[in-house]
Amino acid sequence: MKSPENLLKSFFAERIKGLVQSDIRRMSRECERLGGINLGQGICDQPVPDSVKEAAKSAIDRDRSIYSKFEGIDPLRERIAAKMADYNGIRCDPDREVVVTVGSTGGFVAACLAFVEPGDEVILFSPFYGYHRNILSLCEATLRFVTLHPPNWSFDPADLERSFTEKTAAVIINTPSNPCGKVFSRQELILIASLCQKHGALAITDEIYEYILYGEHRHVSIGSLPGMEERTITLSGFSKTYNMTGWRLGYAVGAAPLMEKIGLLNDLLYICAPTPLQHAVMAAFDLPPSYYDQLCADYARKLEMTCAACDEAGIRPLLPQGAYYLLADISGLGLSDDKEAANFLLGRAGVASVPGTSFYADPEDGRQQVRLCFAKQDGDLEEACRRLRGIRTARP
Ligand SMILES: Cc1ncc(COP(=O)(O)O)c(C=O)c1O
Incomplete structure (x- = not known):
């Protein structure tokens, strides 16, 4: 007789069989459980421009x-x-x-x-x-x-x-x-x-x-x-x-x-x-052109802050040319791979990242990388960077 689990699996369409919870979501859940700062998922928590919020309220009222x-x-x-x-x-x-x-x-x-x-x-x-x-x-x-x-x-x-x-x-x-x-x-x-x-x-x-x-x-x-x-x-x-x-x-x-x-x-x-x-x-x-200039300037500042913290932590940032993520080389941490590094960063520093292997066709290419998202409110990002800087002393 089929076990209940196998019975349920037999209902799955072929096209979803390879679909599993992504490392991004897994790290986010783990981060939430541990009360860490999530630099893993690309959740940008900056505010929506006021004029757009007002327009939304008005559209609903109308x-x-x-x-x-x-x-x-x-x-x-x-x-x-x-x-x-x-x-x-x-x-x-x-x-x-x-x-x-x-x-x-x-x-x-x-x-x-x-x-x-x-x-x-x-x-x-x-x-x-x-x-x-x-x-x-x-x-x-x-x-x-x-x-x-x-x-x-x-x-x-x-x-x-x-x-x-x-x-x-x-x-x-x-x-x-x-x-x-x-x-x-x-x-x-x-x-x-x-x-x-x-x-x-x-x-x-x-x-x-x-x-x-x-x-x-x-x-x-x-x-x-x-x-x-x-x-x-x-x-x-x-x-x-x-x-x-x-x-x-x-x-x-x-x-x-x-x-x-x-x-x-x-x-x-x-x-x-x-x-x-x-x-x-x-x-x-x-919105005026200055809105877009400010957007770039803000992210450039957040990027610089994150890179400086990575450097101090012994993690080598691989500089992005755009967007708000940073792949970083973790080989300097002396850990076995990206998953161990992501667990270490979350466990010791309370900062979630995403293991690099999840982004590559050949997992080997990402084995020594993690991804950090720096689209965070300044206070949270500063705290995450302070924690990252501290891991040099916490390394195994
Ligand atoms: C490359 C890329 N495309 C699309 C999206 C999602 O965009 P949207 O919210 O417009 O669906 C993301 C979100 O992280 C992304 O990184």
Whole structure:
């Protein structure tokens, strides 16, 4: 007779069998249990701009509470199209080429369901964002990985060329990237674009951290490059730029025939993005340019603080070019691997991180790394850094 556990497992669909709780969530739960400071999960706890909060209250008071069109409310799509032209260099028709999604993740799910057949090859850079890998796996894509090499997170062009085959449906770009903070250069994107065109592949690009950039690094959207307008789905959203990860608002932009399918899937999966919040988030587009300068300056300061604490702790930061994560080399701690290091940091310093192996196609690449997220209120980050600095003396 089947044990109850095996009986229950027999109900699982094949496509979810590999799905397990991520190290990120595991570390967060453990951190909560121990009352630690969570630099593991990318939960950005900065406040939402006041003008956007006021707009949300007003939208709720005005009963903007019913389903919107599945592609989102007209004025928001117009504001998104204007921003795409100004910031990303992508001209799009707000009526046919923009869909407001349930977070950029909702757009990614819709794009994968719409354009990736089971068995299609999809190229993913490693280290990668786990949701990209897992959603593609749910869609039964065959993944081909291209390694990004620290410290600059460059890739070997020959490696990329070899990864493209006649079965390649899409390449996934994430710039600035989570977890390593790579900002793809124009030259790199030109190469990716030429390979997409040569092999008839789509580019699906997640640009959720597009405003968070350090030093000389500038954001370039592959969808703005010649010949890419008809083969790029650009995904972005409001979660990271305006500290509203729980509002679940994002958008997808691309050529009309592609966006028509994304809109239909958005309807089927979610009906629409939360309507009152669609009304509210338009206020974000009225924020002055200084808002974005301040965002970068604040994160640059938090990054510097975190790097200094890592240095003192004997952990070597691998500098990000954008986004708000830091991969750090823990080999100096003299522990056996990333999991032991993450447990040690949490147990001894009360600071949660994420073991590096969870981000790599080849776990060996992350065996001596942990990821820290520094999108934290100053007080918490200062305390986390103070604790990290203290571990030099606590080392086994
Ligand atoms: C690379 C990347 N894409 C997307 C998301 C989620 O974005 P959204 O809240 O718009 O779904 C995250 C969140 O951590 C992320 O790191």
